[in-house]
Amino acid sequence: MIFTVRRSRLQVLLIERGNQPYLGQPALPGGFIRDGETLDEAALRELSEETGLDGRTLHLEQLRAYSDPDRDPRGRVITVAYLALGPDLPLPVAGTDAAAAHWEPVSSALADDTSLAFDHAAILRDGLERARSQLEHTTVAAAFCPEPFTVGDLRRIYEAVWGFSLDPSNFRRKVTRTEGFLNPTGERRSSETGRPAALYRRGAASLLIPPLLRSGEVSS
Amino acid sequence: MIFTVRRSRLQVLLIERGNQPYLGQPALPGGFIRDGETLDEAALRELSEETGLDGRTLHLEQLRAYSDPDRDPRGRVITVAYLALGPDLPLPVAGTDAAAAHWEPVSSALADDTSLAFDHAAILRDGLERARSQLEHTTVAAAFCPEPFTVGDLRRIYEAVWGFSLDPSNFRRKVTRTEGFLNPTGERRSSETGRPAALYRRGAASLLIPPLLRSGEVSS
DNA sequence: GCAAAAGTGTTACAAGTACACCCATGG
DNA sequence: CCATGGGTGTACTTGTAACACTTTTGC
Structure with a gap:
């Protein structure tokens, strides 16, 4: 879940799904962990694959795990969500999965509860609350500023x-x-x-x- | 990771490992998730299996995921740690895995960094910090009081x-x-x-x- | 000059710290 | 009576909210 602030609004990077299920619907970017990789490393790798961004230049933190057995209709998938915060980022490079990536204001992504694929609306709500809370207690806000x-x-x-x-x-x-x-x-x-x-x-x-x-x- | 306060000290429930690796060493109780189960349900089930406690009467929350590929010598195991807080609890029932369970002050469990199996010392440190922080912002402290x-x-x-x-x-x-x-x-x-x-x-x-x-x- | 954003000063108030002091019980 | 923990009162300090006011730029 990659957040930035553009034109004075908090925005999140969404991709348009190219496969079933939820074909064509917006979703948070993500992927599967590989052997020999920590979750942090997997998050950094997916970030770079899907956006071309070097994750070491932005703030990255683990949010939490989502484990409802029915959250993915294809079968059992447990997701560990990560939160990345960065300055007004360039539009994502047209990489493999990134062709259909775009920035969207968090408020409009959350306006309709069913607009996002899977349980991504709930994840986004948790991430928004975490970001708001982090601004109170840490200096991460500066990570949003070029x-x-x-x-x-x-x-x-x-x-x-x-x-x-x-x-x-x-x-x-x-x-x-x-x-x-x-x-x-x-x-x-x-x-x-x-x-x-x-x-x-x-x-x-x-x-x-x-x-x-x-x-x-x-x-x- | 089950915390209680006994004799004015914060204590954590540890089990003595009955299998390799780390045979005979103390460890945090835990187990594997089953099909069709959420992580919350698995945490409640393990809690009840290992201690005989009804998890619905105490506070339970997800801490975070631990994913170092080498954290378990048997192979790749990703752990999602949970934190349970309860009043001065009865000594665990001698259940299947619980025979060797005992309460130990958190300070002494953390005194020697290598006394706990796996990366459980790091997990315990994170859980202690979470508990301390939760007391500042929530009313969970009352969950420790009979x-x-x-x-x-x-x-x-x-x-x-x-x-x-x-x-x-x-x-x-x-x-x-x-x-x-x-x-x-x-x-x-x-x-x-x-x-x-x-x-x-x-x-x-x-x-x-x-x-x-x-x-x-x-x-x- | 005027509008707009940066930056300073000040007053009023809310909350926390430290500590003096009183209350009610068992021995 | 005394020791002990419960409970109240209060002066001091720190941090914040609100807002008046000055500074420095572009137009």
């Missing part, structure tokens, strides 16, 4: 994943106060409008202390 | 799992203020010494809002 990035870029990641607006000044204070979250480059970037913003790169810290909780939402 | 229980009982669960002492008065305020955590029974219980304590049963809430963070530790 470097260098501004505090505003980072804030728009949080807003896209959480689905509501944050107070820019309070957000700024919180992330700049957390030691090791942002490394200042000393450079600035001008956009079409407004004052130029300071540029940062990802810091070494991976945990957010104190956490950045999503309780304080502002009417979007 | 009903009815006192605020002091509940506090001693937190102290056993987190491994340090808490301020009794502040703890009391936090858990009693959280709507739906504790249902007062109106009864009291006298112990050998001190003022009798009010008795409670588990409430309906499963999430702790605000969380009960383990940052504020008191020198144990």
Whole structure:
């Protein structure tokens, strides 16, 4: 399950199924583990086969196992779902399975419960919740930002994943106060409008202390 | 991985292996999934087979999958670990596999990295961290308490799992203020010494809002 | 100048920490 | 009476929410 933020919306990579069952329906990319491979390695390999992306440059974590005996009509298949987060990624290379891959906003993928193949809607819901929760306690949000990035870029990641607006000044204070979250480059970037913003790169810290909780939402 | 709190210490159920490999060494209980079964059902079945406990009366949750190809010398075995939390449980019934089952403090099971079979030391470490984290955000600690229980009982669960002492008065305020955590029974219980304590049963809430963070530790 | 985004300051409030203190029981 | 754990009150500190305000750019 590969997430990115494009045009201020959280999007997920879906493929169109080329085989039965669920022929032609969108699904999460995936595949089978091989002998001698860990699940982490299999996830990285599938990621690269289906999208051409080098998984070592993005955040990858295990979500959980799905084991309903009827989840695949062909027979017993247990899936261990993985979550990958990356910056606004290039459209997938037309690889073997990737021909029909495309980005879709998570909200629209979840709008109709039966639009995704298998139990992928449930997996996607779990992954969305995990991503939202991870933003509170870790610095993974920076994995969504192409470097260098501004505090505003980072804030728009949080807003896209959480689905509501944050107070820019309070957000700024919180992330700049957390030691090791942002490394200042000393450079600035001008956009079409407004004052130029300071540029940062990802810091070494991976945990957010104190956490950045999503309780304080502002009417979007 | 079955946790309980006995004599104010967090303990884990270990079995002594009756077969090769790791013959005679302690290990976490487990088994293989069957056709037509979900992983949750398999975990419940193994729990009952090995301990005689009815899993529906305790808290059970999936931890994660372990997939190193060399983790089992007999060949490729992928394990999906589960975590069960329960009140001071009776010593396991002498069932088929359970003859050599016993409770052991988690700290001593982890003291020597090679005392447990397979990669079970790593699994146990992950499970301990999950349990500690769950106590911060959910009401599962009450699953460790035989009903009815006192605020002091509940506090001693937190102290056993987190491994340090808490301020009794502040703890009391936090858990009693959280709507739906504790249902007062109106009864009291006298112990050998001190003022009798009010008795409670588990409430309906499963999430702790605000969380009960383990940052504020008191020198144990 | 004006709009827009970056960035600073400040006040009000919620929650947590530390600790003093009272309560009720067994011995 | 005293020791012990239950339970209440409170001053202090930390973090957050809300929002006013200044800065710096493009048009």
